[in-house]
Amino acid sequence: MSETVTLSESPLPAARPVTPSTILAEELGELVQQFGAAPGVDRTLLDRLRRARDLAAGLDPYLSECTTPESHALAELARRTRETDWSADRAAGVRLEQEMLSGHVEGQVLKFLLHLSRATHVLEIGMFTGYSALAMAEELSDDGSLTACEIDAEVAAFARQSLDASPAGKRITIEVGPALDTLRRLSARLGPTGDRFDFVFIDADKPGYLDYVDYLLESSLLAPRAVIAVDNTLMQGQPYADGELSTNGAAIAGFNAALTLDPRVEQVLLPLRDGLTLIRRATT
Secondary structure (H helix, E strand, O other), X not given: XXXXXXXXXXXXXXXXXXXXXXXXXXXXXHHHHHHHHOOOOOHHHHHHHHHHHHHHXXXXXXXXXXXXXXXXXXXXXXXXXXXXXXXXXXXXXXXXXXXXXXXXXXXXXXXXXXXXXXXXXXXXXXXXXXHHHHHHHHHOOOOOEEEEEEOOHHHHHHHHHHHHOOHHHHHEEEEEOOHHHHHHHHHHHHOOOOOOEEEEEEOOOHHHHHHHHHHHHHOOOEEEEEEEEEEOOOHHHOOOOOOOOOHHHHHHHHHHHXXXXXXXXXXXXXXXXXXXXXXXXXXX
């Protein structure tokens, strides 16, 4: 694969709010401004609004402050992602934006989950610029491996440059192409006796989530005690808040509902960033 990257890297505006807590903080901030500028507003009410805004706005920075710092390699990868213009049309037909980066706290959570599960072989469906892949690879031992599925060859090359700058990057293999095609190839390649995946992280196209989880559960790709972690399962609050659902919002609402009724699995949805659902096969 060519390592030539033509994406434009230049300073860009700060990330927009895309999680329930950051959207809530923005909404409350706008309300504080509007009520603060209006004549005759009750000061007690305005103080309560300010406190609600501060509670929402301060949550993510405080979580980051109290979480183990990211490595230099992860910080540099995040910087490159933030400073790249993702607005151009993609050959793979997928709209990209810097907010797709998993980020510091979620990266550390994934590392913690790998530590707890003692995972050796990891699968990632949807890599983007490689932050979550590198975070997990940093937790793996030298004999561990991570296979990352990415549909966009240019983004995969962008990620490879950052991964190659870290010793942990050598543990990561990138498979370019539609994820289901990759899963089928991996299943055929492993055969009946190959090493199964102990941990799977899914952060790809939301309408494909059900198909990915169903294929994993029905295939021989998963180790007996494997855990599947699925990102963005709160999808900006759309599945539970009143309002019109976007295509992704409807896909996540359907995914969450189907998962809740699936007797094959046990799961928990955590309010981490934009929602993280942990799934395992149901105990019998």
